[in-house]
Amino acid sequence: MHLLKDRGFVHPIASEITPRAVYAQRRRLVQGLMAGAALGALPTLPAQAQPARPGKLAALPGGRSAVAGASTMDKVTPYTDVTGYNNFYEFGTDKSDPARNAGRLKTRPWTVAIEGEVKKPGNWDLESLLKLSPMEERIYRLRCVEGWSMVVPWVGYSLAELMRRVEPTGNAKFVQFVTLTDKAQMPGLASASLEWPYVEALRLDEAMHPLTLLAFGLYGEVLPNQNGAPLRLVAPWKYGFKSGKSIVKIRFVEKQPKTSWETAIPSEYGFYSNVNPKVDHPRWSQATERRIGEDGLFAKKRPTLVFNGYEPQVGQLYAGMDLKKFY
Numbered sequence: 001m002h003l004l005k006d007r008g009f010v011h012p013i014a015s016e017i018t019p020r021a022v023y024a025q026r027r028r029l030v031q032g033l034m035a036g037a038a039l040g041a042l043p044t045l046p047a048q049a050q051p052a053r054p055g056k057l058a059a060l061p062g063g064r065s066a067v068a069g070a071s072t073m074d075k076v077t078p079y080t081d082v083t084g085y086n087n088f089y090e091f092g093t094d095k096s097d098p099a100r101n102a103g104r105l106k107t108r109p110w111t112v113a114i115e116g117e118v119k120k121p122g123n124w125d126l127e128s129l130l131k132l133s134p135m136e137e138r139i140y141r142l143r144c145v146e147g148w149s150m151v152v153p154w155v156g157y158s159l160a161e162l163m164r165r166v167e168p169t170g171n172a173k174f175v176q177f178v179t180l181t182d183k184a185q186m187p188g189l190a191s192a193s194l195e196w197p198y199v200e201a202l203r204l205d206e207a208m209h210p211l212t213l214l215a216f217g218l219y220g221e222v223l224p225n226q227n228g229a230p231l232r233l234v235a236p237w238k239y240g241f242k243s244g245k246s247i248v249k250i251r252f253v254e255k256q257p258k259t260s261w262e263t264a265i266p267s268e269y270g271f272y273s274n275v276n277p278k279v280d281h282p283r284w285s286q287a288t289e290r291r292i293g294e295d296g297l298f299a300k301k302r303p304t305l306v307f308n309g310y311e312p313q314v315g316q317l318y319a320g321m322d323l324k325k326f327y
């Protein structure tokens with residue numbers, strides 16, 4: 001792994017990204033070796049090709065969404081991949097760390113503080129947030145800046161629903177999302193891979209866009225902890241890192257806030273972070289992507305779409321902006 005500057009970890013360069021199938025196989029091999037060692041037997045591969053479906057979580061179905069672009073026809077990524085291959089650095093930087101370490105995260109009681117430039121600041125408990133608006137299912141592509149993507153059936157509602165209730169003032173130009181930092185529950189916080197808390201932000205109009213989802217579930221169930229329980233953001237036209245997990249605070253501000261990735265490596269991660277195949281990451285191309293679940297050794301990469309394919313819906317938000325400058 002390439003280490004950058006004084007930080008312990010950054011996204012790997014593209015050539016280092018292990019295809020999912022190879023990674024899964026390697027992991028099974030390691031597990032097999034460990035099991036074999038424990039039993040004092042010869043190492044054998046477990047018979048199951050896929051890990052067993054973990055215990056069902058509480059049901060959280062969503063109705064069909066009427067929001068334009070909210071349901072891609074792309075084949076959804078298997079549940080085991082969506083919940084077993086994650087970025088959630090608070091639980092470790094390996095893709096398998098969140099699934100392994102996030103189980104202990106306590107997601108009730110949970111409150112989200114609404115602060116800053118709003119007429120109605122205050123604390124919202126999870127139960128009130130769950131009841132705020134009818135749940136919808138949104139099938140979104142999620143593309144990580146590392147070059148992989150998935151298709152996830154999220155459950156939630158537009159962030160705009162909450163924003164309308166708290167009434168941003170005329171001074172609110174940006175919305176900042178602050179996520180949980182709890183050393184007792186999050187082993188990854190011990191490493192200085194990023195500055196904690198993990199913070200992200202959107203421009204007010206981006207946050208108000210109907211595609212911007214406050215997600216509480218996936219696959220018809222409440223969010224697994226590794227995917228950002230009990231609530232996370234999903235902005236489908238931006239790289240995955242813009243979508244903060246396990247949000248505890250939403251702050252409305254006048255000035256463009258710094259985000260965790262920008263603070264860590266400003267030359268590589270800008271504020272906007274719109275999916276843009278024409279703007280290379282300084283260390284690798286962003287022109288193609290590997291779709292998780294179809295990435296056998298011989299699977300072809302897919303061309304990455306401008307705004308992750310959501311250009312008809314969000315393109316006008318950036319009319320007249322130089323997207324090479326505002327990357």
Ligand SMILES: Nc1nc2c(c(=O)[nH]1)N[C@H]1C(S)=C(S)[C@@H](COP(=O)(O)O)O[C@H]1N2
Nearest residue numbers: 086087088089144179198240241243244245
């Ligand atoms: N709090 C927090 N949110 C986070 C991250 C993180 O490390 N911490 N990683 C981001 C990145 S880089 C990606 S690609 C997505 C991954 O979401 P998923 O694991 O649900 O696919 O979460 C984003 N949200």
Ligand SMILES: [Mo]
Nearest residue numbers: 144145240241
């Ligand atoms: Mo990411």
